[in-house]
Amino acid sequence: MEDKSQNESVHELQTDLSASLSLPPTSLISTVKKKKQHITAKRQIGVCHQFSPSNIRSARIALYSIMQQLFLPEFRFIKGSTTPENSTSNLPVESSSKRIKKNSHLLSLSPFFGKDDDVIRVGGRLANSPFSVDKKIPIIIPKTSPLAELLIRESHLRNLHSGLQMTFFALRQTVWITGGIASVQRVIHKCKPCIRFDARIRQPLMGDLPAERIVESFAFQFTEMDYCEPFYTKDSSQKLQKSYAAIFICFTTKAIHLEPVENLNKEDCPDALK
Incomplete structure (x- = not known):
């Protein structure tokens, strides 16, 4: 009853x-x-x-089963070819693969139907691992179902707007969305906070080059001068002192000339120009 x-x-x-x-x-x-x-x-x-955690899990699995029945065309083939032996041993169903289309994405997943929870899971070789059941044999979620986008969005928000790889890895702990990383990328690209924070700053257009840079001239006819950071040198009394270098750059040939300068005052600048 x-x-x-x-x-x-x-x-x-x-x-x-x-x-x-x-x-x-x-x-x-x-x-x-x-x-x-x-x-x-x-x-x-x-x-x-x-609702306890066990009831919430049962509700989730029931919803997964409904999504598979509505959006997974191979559901009835895999369910009909399941026997009591392979439903309890978590082994993939060999006879179901013969009735699935050759271009189906489920062929590489070795799917099997578990009668305990009425869902199709991914076959694997982790039966002896200490992981949870959902991690060892994830539940298959069709990418065309609205639940797939909700699960991806939930994982993305739960991990604080994580990136593509982290969101995809977190999903694989419990479910296996058939679209793979492409489905995750499609949902993340529609996240408005991520679009706003990942937006590229537009670079301003560069101005026109001065005439001195593009007109033919002699070397160092048009020159730019600058100072570089100080160097520590020793004077005649072996004391450390700061010294600088004046850099002269030719606008035409990009040649560089260095001149030592003791100080940054206005008296030493004309000496460097000589």
């Missing part, structure tokens, strides 16, 4: 989601939250219930 009521609730949620897929992502989330509250109220009439 309990299983029958649960199936009816899931069917009602699937019907409402199918009608809400044309809505914006925010409206879709609000619809899911309202329906989830309605199902909880029907199961526990008159009881004030707060």
Whole structure:
């Protein structure tokens, strides 16, 4: 009796989601939250219930399953070819790959259907690792579903507007979006705060070159002068003192001439020009 009521609730949620897929992502989330509250109220009439982490995870997995059924054409092939042996051992289904199109992106993922949570996961070789189940065998999320964009945006905001690689790595800890890094890049490029902070500053146009730079002339006929930072030298009494260098640059040939200068006062400048 309990299983029958649960199936009816899931069917009602699937019907409402199918009608809400044309809505914006925010409206879709609000619809899911309202329906989830309605199902909880029907199961526990008159009881004030707060969602625990396990209930939230179950709701997420149920939503993933619905998205796969609606936006993954290979769902029924993989589910129909699953046997009790390979559904419990997390092994990829070999017979399902024969009925999947050759150009399908799922062929390289070795997908299998888990009857415990009714979702299609990515096959792998990490069964003996100490990681969580979602990290060892991530859940496949179709890139065409509105949930894919919501998950990418959630990961991007949770990691404080992280970059492309970090957002993509954080997503792979729990789910496997079929679009790969291209789907993540498409969502990040639409993030308004990131667009504003990553905008390039427009460089002003350079002015025209002076006539002395482009007119043919003799070397050092037109010269620019500047001083470079001080150097420590020793005088006749072996004491350290600051010395400078006057740099003369020819406008025409870009030749450089250096002259030692003791001080930066106006008396030593004419001596350097001589």
